[in-house]
Amino acid sequence: MGRWEPNARGRLEEAALALYGERGYEQVTVAEIAARAGLTERTFFRHYSDKREVLFAGSSLLREVLVKAVAEAPDGAPPVDVVGAALAAAGAVLEERRELARARQAVIDANPSLQEREVVKLATLATAVTEALRDRGIPEPAASLAAQSGIAVFRVAFERWIRETGQRSLPDLVRESFDELRTLTAT
Amino acid sequence: MGRWEPNARGRLEEAALALYGERGYEQVTVAEIAARAGLTERTFFRHYSDKREVLFAGSSLLREVLVKAVAEAPDGAPPVDVVGAALAAAGAVLEERRELARARQAVIDANPSLQEREVVKLATLATAVTEALRDRGIPEPAASLAAQSGIAVFRVAFERWIRETGQRSLPDLVRESFDELRTLTAT
DNA sequence: TACCTCCATGTCAGTGACTGACATCGACGC
């Protein structure tokens, strides 16, 4: 057994989400989060660059999944389909963490500075997808347009998925929202 | 004459831009900005919610111009033209402050946390335009699409305007970029 | 076994952004 309990990051993220949910983001100090995780404030800042970032660590996983899915799409597939498949893959990742995602989103929705960070993270995802598309040889501005529209679709689907008590899976909702965009732009 | 020098906000903004430009955003303290403006740190925070906001105060003027232009566009004009006219109006506002805009953008481009705030401000502008369009009876998703594409066009034109030493005015560049978008989407 | 290096974490002392409470004092209306 190590000198320290394992999975410090996991404990920090769990503690932060719980405390932010209980008392609101601004009413929680980093020292409290760290204490709840059995760590010190200094260690928190070694893992996360700031107090918000602890809520957004998962977005790097999402980015990897998106980029990988774009890279591995069949040759010659149209950009729209490539992005659609990538978004469905990302949706599948979140599908298994629905309650977590819901709690996290509630915290973000209650605080403007967290929304600010969320917007940036989404923009980062769009940029990553754009670059992955360009690596497939898709030229601008098609790459940017497809990526940004795709992220917009994902937001819509994600919001429905969070809001509904329903049975539909996130990948299904992504496909559905995507079809709506297709319908719109086909007119 | 008043008890205080007039135009405290103007002095704060000028001092902040100058200091950020000279030494970089992070190397400047709010106390220094306030001192240069002949005020105290506390007064700075009465005018601006945080250290970044002093650079973005002008965006509310831009929002007003955009919303007003959208509202006053001729009845029955297609959304695209409404947005185009609004962007040109906003461009005209900035046209008179080119060196200011250039200095400000250089500061923003040099600091990620300022870029974060900029992204949020642009999103806010897009939302305002969307609402103004909906007030004209333009339904979703046309309103959102037109607004967001419009802001994207504005960003492209603005970047060219900042970068070029050229003679072309920002409103002209806005129209030019807008035509490029039209060409793209017409295919 | 003894030793050594690594590295995640702890400890401590800062700096600076931001806030709340209260004081000040010209302008302005009465």
Place this chain on the structure above:
DNA sequence: GCGTCGATGTCAGTCACTGACATGGAGGTA
């Protein structure tokens, strides 16, 4: 003249975030 108002000052405090240095188990090496 007098009272209110509003922009600013003053002061003390909290907390996010950082740099420098200490600690001690893990895992490798002689």
